[in-house]
Amino acid sequence: MKAILITARSIRQGELIEGLKHLMSTELNFCDLNPEDMLKIDVKNGDKVVLRRDNSEIFLKARCNPTLPLGLVYVIVHPEVNKLIPYNKSLRGMMPGKGLEIEIEKIP
Amino acid sequence: MKIIVNRIIVKATCPYCGCLCDDVEVTLEDGEIYSIKNACPLGRMKINSATSNVRNLKYLIKSGNDKIEVTVDEAVEETANLLLSADKPILYGWSNTSCEAQRLGLKIAKILRGVWDNTTSVCHGTAAIATAESGIPSATLGEVKNRADLIIYWGSNPLEAHPRHFKRYSYYSKGRFVSNNARRKMIVIDVRETSAARLADKFIQVKPNSDYKVISTLHHIIKFGEPPERKAAEVNINDLMEAAKLIKEAKFGVVFFGLGLTMTGYGYCNLDALYSLIRELNRFSKWVTIPMRGHYNVTGANIVASYMTGFPFAVDFSTGKPYYNPGETTIIDLLYHNECDLLMSVAADPLGTLPGEVVSKTIGMKIIAQDPFPTPTTEAADIVLPTLICGVETGGTAYRMDGVPIPLKPILKSRLNLLSDEELLKKILERISWRR
Amino acid sequence: MDILIENGVFVERIKGRDPIVINAERKVILPGGVDLHSHFAGSKVTLGRLLRPEEHRLRHQFGNSGNHIGTGWATPTPFLCGYLYSKLGYAKIVEPAVPPLKARHTHEEMRGIPYMDKMSLLLLGNSWIIMDLIAQKRLKLLEKYVLWVLWASKTYGIKLVAPGSGEAWAWGKSITHIDDEIPNFSITPKDIIYNLARVNKEIGLKTPVHLHTNNLGSPGNYQTTIDSLKTVENLGLRDGDSPFIIHLVHAQFSSYKGDSWKTFSSGSEEVAAYINSNSHVSFDLGQIIFSNTTTMTADGAWQYNLYRLTGGKWINNDVENETASGIVPYTFKRKNYVNAIQWAVGLELALLVKDPWKLAVTTDHPNGGVFTSYPVIIAWLMNKKFRERTIEKINSKAKHIIILPSIDREYTLFETVIVTRSAPARIMGVKDGATIGIGKEANLAIYDLGDPERDLGENPVKLIKGLSSANYNIKNGLIVMKNGVPVQDFNGVTYYSGGVNESEELTELVDYYFKEYYTVEKENYIVQKGEVMHPVNVLEEVFK
């Protein structure tokens, strides 16, 4: 399924960022989806999903979040997620960390 | 039995986020942290990290596949070697350290004819570009505390990223002309219902990357009293009409904006549109806008670079004179196009925070990483320079998100025998100047 | 004649051996210049830099000289600022607009300015504490507070910018009459002007209150200006070197007649007449130079008007409980009717006021133009023909209504020395720093202005060239600059005033404002001496 990726911060992420980065890949390895979208790609809470863009992909666990609008994948920002972010020449030095089009799928 | 404990309370400035809370109180017992008052979980974590075991403890130099421990002088010598033999080094980071260190970094970059960039380029860089386009109507946070009756957060969630922002400066603060939050209204505008959105008087949900259109539509409604003919489909127009009504009723309004505006869609155009809207609103009443800066001294990095060179970030000295052109002299562009042959990171983690496509280009580059904590960047570095934690183990000056300068204080004496960023950079600068 | 210098001061005889000898035959030797009003450091200067990256490309320096960085036209970097002033033959400069909350920033930049002695003025005209104390008539406590806040910010004197109007602007409003009540404060701008001028005299500051008038920049404001000056007439003169009770900053911007931009005209005769017939007022020009610049002032409401007039860029930056501020780029054009009159007003004031000891040459850098233009102003003052050459080129409607062409006065070289050195030094209370006399601070500038036997004003091109780059700048007895090239590093002192008054009442007062209204802790508001370059307090540090 095509979706829009939004990365953002959280308190826990903020706690880990200075000094505890090594814990991020295990503690923050989930992504939020609207329940309807979860049905669409046939995943339940805790199921593994893959997020893809071009040749990069990352693996996370799905988490249900009914407040999210349809078609949005919300991930707490950490080094792993940045692998999906491309370089974009036209952004005057900025990285497109929010609002990126990606592909999300269940891992069987 | 009588236990004698030696307890003192010290005042601290929290070296974590752009709120730069300076009312934190740390109780020390025999020189160790006993308790921390007034800090949020983020600040508490940062202050406590002084005692954490997850620190860079040794000066390390890569040798084959291993890193060997060296003395500080050897590390400085090797750092100077690499810097001097580089064709075009980039010195990046600077937002988590003092202005004193930032100044030294600029001098080093100038001598080396390198590039000095800070994390602004990938967070609020677009806001700085928009400021240069049209200017920003702003104020210090106390103006919001004392006067604001309408507070808008756009693309930022203070509850997660700036936890004390509400209480100290905005919605829940008490001020001279607004004594409590019953007299304030809050609007949150975001792509998803954030925790802050749930507390707002009005939450407006927008589609990702559509902020520019939404701001322009709102501007149109405020100016002409009705929506434009071609309505933006990315937002509910009735929501915007209601927001416009609240906005027009306000005596003093503020828009706090975060990465939700600076990092999406048309980047700096979002901010250009926002500043334009704020200018328009000043025809009716008083309106200001304030960026929700992330790192505690990212504002200082912009201020120091501005007064030292004229430019707030992405300063390229390769012609001998400061040259600035975001999109060309910014870190991700330089790395992506293989323009630099050495990356020195100071108090930042470029390899852990930059886009994958850019990080992959650093393979084979020489990397020097100066940081109190281990990160993907120190991991990959040819030289690791451990330092004291600025604002916890050593002092300096920092600037809050609204440009108010506040001293950072050494809260406790470090158990580690290390130098501060400032001291270490001074040694490097001396070494380089001498060798030249 | 020989001038002898040893250990930083002028001496009668030199004791040491092998002194450096400078042959200054046929050169003009002057005391180091004093600029008493120039916005060169601090928050709004840096915001000006942020607003205008295009402007920094106009001037570059030190491309290959070590780690010094120099860019900027209207807002040169600190190192470049010190360099340019030194090249011009200056020794002491005054930053005239420091918001107390951001004083640390001003000092941070001032530390980076080499060669110059620095002073700064504190923005107190819209301070809540001050307005409240005046409203409550707690005037003794007001004195103590002023001393405390000067001490806390390590600044030198009091600056009032459109008193009360900054507070009104915090609500997006403005005050147009000095008898109007300030919103929520039940006092008027007049009360602020009067009380702070009185406090200034009582506590013995070295320089009078510096006033940026209400309605600055607007047609018809000369009346507000004269009314403001009248407010303090009955306070008498001050003790000490600087007798004036009030210093009118950049008077040019406050001396206009007319009731709209169409009927805009010069009010210089009225303002000059008032200054000539009263002894309590000094002023500086705020001369405009036809060029592009970046205007910046604590007068936020005026900057908003200017932005509406130009339709260009605008930064606003109000500082809690203290002051407003704004920044707008602007180009003064010869062919623009209003600009042409503004240009004439500055020179008219300088020529109509008889006593040169009452005035100082400034451009209100960078508001009227950049300080490196001072030699051009000197040439205009010294040479009527040179003025006429400029008048020929200005807006033709303006040409016919200004009185400048009818003024024949030409400054002598001696008078120009007064208005660029002695008078500003006296107004600032640092007279000894701009005097060539035994035992005085040895600050000298040596210029080549052509044949000294002839009238130096005769050849304005040569005069401007000569004054623009001193052959030598000697600061505290050291040669710091030679033919525009820095000779050695040197940092001047920072003068400040004020003191701590051990008073419970004061502590209670200040603590209350920090607890309730400020967003920083009191201890972090106080600038420590260690943050200031070579601090020198000109008053007692502690009062009982």
Ligand code: SF4
């Ligand atoms: S809000 Fe920011 S500055 Fe304040 S305590 Fe929390 S992390 Fe520190």
Ligand SMILES: [Zn+2]
């Ligand atoms: Zn001024």
